[in-house]
Amino acid sequence: MSTYMFICPDCKQEIEVNGSMRDAILSSGCPVCTEAVETAHFECV
Numbered sequence: 001m002s003t004y005m006f007i008c009p010d011c012k013q014e015i016e017v018n019g020s021m022r023d024a025i026l027s028s029g030c031p032v033c034t035e036a037v038e039t040a041h042f043e044c045v
Protein backbone atom coordinates (compact mmCIF):
# COMPACT_ATOMS: atom_id res chain seq x y z
CA MET A 1 0.00 0.00 0.00
CA SER A 2 1.24 3.46 -0.84
CA THR A 3 2.35 5.76 1.93
CA TYR A 4 2.26 9.54 1.69
CA MET A 5 3.48 12.43 3.78
CA PHE A 6 0.78 15.03 4.14
CA ILE A 7 1.96 18.55 4.87
CA CYS A 8 -0.87 20.96 5.67
CA PRO A 9 -0.57 24.28 3.79
CA ASP A 10 -2.18 26.13 6.69
CA CYS A 11 -1.06 24.66 10.05
CA LYS A 12 2.12 22.98 8.62
CA GLN A 13 1.33 19.75 10.42
CA GLU A 14 3.12 16.77 8.85
CA ILE A 15 1.22 13.48 8.97
CA GLU A 16 2.15 10.13 7.42
CA VAL A 17 -0.94 8.63 5.80
CA ASN A 18 -1.96 5.66 3.64
CA GLY A 19 -4.08 5.80 0.49
CA SER A 20 -7.48 5.70 2.19
CA MET A 21 -6.48 8.33 4.74
CA ARG A 22 -5.25 10.49 1.84
CA ASP A 23 -8.66 10.21 0.17
CA ALA A 24 -10.39 11.11 3.43
CA ILE A 25 -8.22 14.19 3.93
CA LEU A 26 -8.78 15.28 0.33
CA SER A 27 -12.55 15.12 0.82
CA SER A 28 -12.84 16.50 4.36
CA GLY A 29 -9.72 18.66 4.78
CA CYS A 30 -6.80 18.70 7.20
CA PRO A 31 -7.54 16.54 10.27
CA VAL A 32 -5.94 19.18 12.49
CA CYS A 33 -7.32 22.50 11.23
CA THR A 34 -9.88 21.38 8.56
CA GLU A 35 -8.21 23.51 5.87
CA ALA A 36 -9.10 22.28 2.36
CA VAL A 37 -6.15 20.51 0.74
CA GLU A 38 -5.19 19.28 -2.73
CA THR A 39 -3.18 16.36 -4.07
CA ALA A 40 -0.14 18.66 -4.31
CA HIS A 41 0.02 18.70 -0.50
CA PHE A 42 0.90 15.00 -0.43
CA GLU A 43 4.33 13.58 -1.18
CA CYS A 44 5.01 9.93 -1.91
CA VAL A 45 7.24 8.44 0.75
Ligand SMILES: [Zn+2]
Binding pocket: 008, 009, 010, 011, 012, 013, 030, 031, 032, 033, 034, 035
Ligand atom coordinates in the same frame (compact mmCIF):
# COMPACT_ATOMS: atom_id res chain seq x y z
ZN1 LIG B 1 -3.94 21.93 8.95
